[in-house]
Amino acid sequence: MCKTRISRSEDGAAAVEFALVLPVLLLLILGLIEFSLVFNSQISLTNAAREGARVMAIQNDPAVARAATINAAPSVNPAVTAGEITIVPADCRAGDTVTVTIDYTADLLTGFFGDELGLRGQGVMLCGG
Secondary structure, eight states: OOOOOOOGGGTTHHHHHHHHHHHHHHHHHHHHHHHHHHHHHHHHHHHHHHHHHHHHHHHOOHHHHHHHHHHTOTTSSSOOOGGGEEEESSSOOTTOEEEEEEEEEEEOSSSBTBSEEEEEEEEEEETTO
């Protein structure tokens, strides 16, 4: 059986290569985690805005539509507030369209890509049910 022996000059080469690659690998993994969390928040905001627009189109009550919007995004942390929700127009007449917009500031986990990121979820429905 033939054994290959690494010469003394190459003993630490694997450790040096690992030390050079490790920061890039960690940055990629943390970026993937950060992107996944932000993408999940974006989908939740868009679905919540769509739900708020649906409730406004059916019930024509901005307070109920805001409550439905907030309740439709339970996984968003910190929670959506009524001040982040815009409903246009405030009176939904049959044949018009109502737009519910959520302007949300997401806190980023790692801080490598900034502290916050502005997200917007929007839903549009035809009034009158």
